[in-house]
Amino acid sequence: MEKRWVLFWVGIFLQGLTASSQVLISGRIIDAVRLTPLAWVHVTHHSSRLITQSLENGQFTLSLPSSSSNDTLLFSLVGYRERRLPVQELLRTRSSTIITLEEQSTILKSVHIRQSKLKERTFGIRKRSPLIHFTDGMFKATDSVEIGQAIMLGQDQSPITSLQLYVTESRKDSASFRIRFYRIKQNQPTDLLWESSVFRRGPIQEGWLRFDLQSANLTLNGTFLAVLELIPEPGSAALKPLSYEIKLGGRSKSFYRKKNSDPWHTPPHHYCLSVTALVNPSLQETEVPETIPVFSLFSKAVADTFHLFVRLPPSYPRSPKRSYPVIYLLDANAYFDQVSELSSSSIPESILVGIGYKDAYLMDSLRIRDYTYPAAPASDSLMLSGGAERFYTFLTTELIPEIDRRYRSIPTNRTLMGHSFGGYFTLYALHKESLGTFVFRNFIAASPSLTYADGYLPQVFRLSSPSTNHFVFLTLGETEGSSATFKDFSEILHKHSTLQIQSKIYPRLDHMGTVLPSFQEGLQLIEK
Template identity: 40%
Template sequence: MPASRWLMMIFVVCITSQVVNAQFTLKGMVVDAGSKKPLPYVNIGIPHKNVGVISHPDGTFTINIPEQYRNDTLTFSMVGYTSISFNINKIGQITQFELKEKISQLNPVTIAGEKLTEERIGIVKYHPIVHFTDASTNQDDIFEIAQLVRLDDKAAKVTSLSLYISEDRKDSGIFRINFYSFDGKRPGNRIFEESIVQTHAIQKGWLKFDLKKYHLYLKGDVVAAIEFIPLEKKTAPIYYEVKLGGSARSFTRPQSQGEWRVPPHHYRMFMTALVSNNRRDKHPENGDEKETLPAVRLYSSFVQDSFSIFIKVPKDYDKRKDSLYPVVYLLDANAYFDQVSDYIKRELSVAPILVGVGYADFVQNDSLRSRDYTYPVALAEDSFAISGGADKFLHFLQQELLPYVDNAYRTDTSNRTIMGHSLGGYFTTFAMEREVLKKRIYFKNFVAASPSLSYYDNYLLKQLGDIPWNTPAPPRTLYITAGGLESDSGDGAPADMKDFIRDMQARKGGAINVKTAIYPNYSHMETAVKTFQDALKWLMEGK
């Protein structure tokens, strides 16, 4: 393919600054150096912070910067142009920015004498009965979703990208398609320096982005991304289908210059590409993702219901016949088991036996978790159809599931961990409270990702406050997290969790060691996978 040359441009930024509610309001315009025409859809923000906007079609922008970020840098970037960064404190003195031209040389691609066929790569099916949705919620800045695609070492011509839209919307949407390298954990740099911006009607069904005219050839591991560009007027979100379970590598970025996160789901999204008939590596993870099947369905006499139990042993389990292994019990396994299992396999040098506790399917998981993870029965304002069964579910774990696993596998019974998110995090904290209260030891570590501690008018917090924590016992660890966006201020844990952590840490000589992590720019749902990964790294390897 011929080399692509990009014109030199100037960012002309006319800045005004004022402090409003402890924040600066910066206004400006972005234009092209050669033509002096406005540049729309430039990503403007503070890297890795929850602060960003995108320039309007006329090149103008307005960004509110909190006072605490006064000493940070503001970055401008756009596909096909060289990005720039500058100190926010000096913005008031700058009105014009000149950037040297960016030259992108693409290597020529040759497909020699092979018959090519079009292949769909990704999650290609939609299930009308069992389905879940997510939405592009940012009204002032971009919202980007992405998925890893594993191609062969021979270049494939990308012809389209598709995403399943779950609801109609009256107005159209504007999208930008990006392709990134993959650094082994997250999306890396852009690998195609040409702006692909398309406008489409928002209708239920597969939204197809036709890419044939771009002559786009890719190979190896690439990340395909769809960037939702906000309209100038406020409008309804764009709802799209997501899939729970499976080990696809998915990512999301909720603002310009923001960090990539791992969501608790995958996107019903696929790429079509012309590939050689002689593809040697089919990469099964590129197909329509299938979830791990449960190892057993276990009936509980306490709950009077059956549970799906998912089990994954370390890769060296069969070789190390004399070794005992720590065990990690994961709640909401229908949603999280494959992602956590994949992380353990890829990232941990010291791997536990992973036991996932789930239900018959995702629908039951969504409806029955409130039955099993809560106590007491919910207040009327909580609007739970069924609730209050955490004591029965805990008996199931302690007296039925743990003995089953210990009899079937070589487990280290002194090193068990239980992990849960939201109501699941509430349950793990509940389990810890009951163990200390009754002076019994089943679990050593309790991981609570964004636990719903406000349940039943802060019932569990009040119970924990009445316990004599200085009771001698083998040390236990509570690993508790929250997203900064869960608080009113947006920069810390919710107030009830702050009070709980402060109280726990003030108790000297107690039986519980408390470790906390606050993810400043994370929402409630975004903390789940991040917490599980960080907790496992710390508990298994001390990192």
């Protein structure tokens, strides 16, 4: 059952160790030259995906299946060379196991700072609404996660003075962080530019959590990624996660990963994370502007006004006689800008129409009203729900005719895509097509809320018989904890011979992490 967006979604991932017996690996990790303990070293056993981190004194402990004696462990820490050691070797010396890691030097280019009067300015996500708060719920207190926000400075080397993250809830527990900066190339984080561990002891107060970096003598320029790693401590399972704010919508670049050996992922939101730097006074504090709706449309069916975002393909103004497929995107207040960039590279020759509300706060409240059917039971505490039939009428009899009137569209080539409850409505619309209509050709349902209303949709599809040929892309995150329901529903759809079904479970991704990968891959499959 999907909770309110103000909390977002917490992916639940419980992986049990089922071996009949276990072996315990422990030791101490130190710097090979200084012989000082190394904290937060990742110790990874790839076969079982088990991972731990060393403590501040360099100590680590990892319990492995007894069958792992022929495997190896990977020791990794940014700034040091990775080291692999056989489990058998570690078992032989378990009483006095010392692992040394060699520092990996990076030669930096010489920098020149212009001798002019500099002014301290803030870059990144620095503005937030005092009335609307959205909190990231993607991670648990036990996750070692890195969150990063793209920062755009000028070409001059500028001293970095601080890094800030907005915390939405005070916490009395201590916390540990690591700050990193990465270069961004081709829209992906690449080279590590700088890192430092910061350990905060004492209460964390609601508001801007500030890390002073003046003593680091760090200078950066151009576009880079400012990263804050949230490091779990002993006893983290009993702590509540650090509650920090996120921003919906906009074209800023944000990234996250759950450990530094993972690839970077793009979240469907942005982190309220910024840096201050001493820059030339002519360099202004700017944020990437959000796309504004092209027009609004009052729906008689829903008795409410919707705000529509539109991106035309690059060739549209140059090809006045050409018509284009149309992609209809739900939850446009949150996803339009990012999907607009995805579609430019994935399927550029289409019209993208985002269906949104006045603002993200109303989207959070009204999406459940419009995307669900039937009405939720009182026990679910959803005040507004069950309006999918009215919303479907709005789409088919009010919005689509308006889009066809305004733009050169191909009526037989429409795609509908949504995530979570939006994915639920996407499948609801697919069900409506089985009743004899043909409105959409393609359906992309990312992490649909299949358990809503006691599994209403799976039950409906068991009894329906789609009579037209549609393409359906159905996805789930591996850590969502509902794979059995997803696989069962996929099998139900595969039994309908008229449907072209492709389903995918994304490894290591949670509920919110599937949004952009699902939309991108779904559009690429449609292109093929």
